[in-house]
Amino acid sequence: MKIIHGRAEGAQTEQRGATFDGTVWADPILPTTDGVTINSVYFTPGARTHWHRHERGQILQVTTGSGWVCSEGEAPQRLQPGDVVWVPPGERHWHGASTGCAMSHVAISLGTTQWETPVSEDDYLAAQR
Structure with missing residues (x-):
């Protein structure tokens, strides 16, 4: 058993960049x-991940705002607070905030x-229609 006490000393909020579009912040849980790996991730309006896959899958739990997967x-x-998403192993996907609202989620990445x-901007904006 391992207990991780909230906000371990030295843990810092990180601004994500190379694999995201827009402004995205992550707090390690x-x-x-x-x-x-578990992170609390905050997407500003219009921010999103790049396409990606997880070796053993990913669980997203939306905590605030509105977004897309x-x-x-x-x-x-569409994603709203309280929604939980299971992304199976190897499934290519993206997720992020809607254009007019920020979104936060807890991301549990496996492997x-x-x-x-x-x-692409066209693919992202198609979600807004």
């Missing part, structure tokens, strides 16, 4: 432990993450 080949799905290309 559980640094990578046994292949599991989209798996390759499917229509984007390694394979980051890919940015989501």
Whole structure:
């Protein structure tokens, strides 16, 4: 058993950049432990991840705001507070805030993450229609 006490000394909020579009902040909840990483992630309006995959899947729990999640080949799905998303292992997807509202979620990433290309502006804006 391992207990992680809230906001461990030295843990810092990180502004994410290379694999995100827009301004995104992440607070570590559980640094990578046994292949599991947990972060609280804040997306400003219009901010989103690039396309990516998780070796053993990902769980998202929306805590505030409004946003979108989209798996390759499917229509984007609206996210609201209280929604929980299971992304199966290896499924290519993206997620982020809507254009007019910020969004926060807790992201539980299982195994390694394979980051890919940015989501095109056309694909992102299609979610807003």
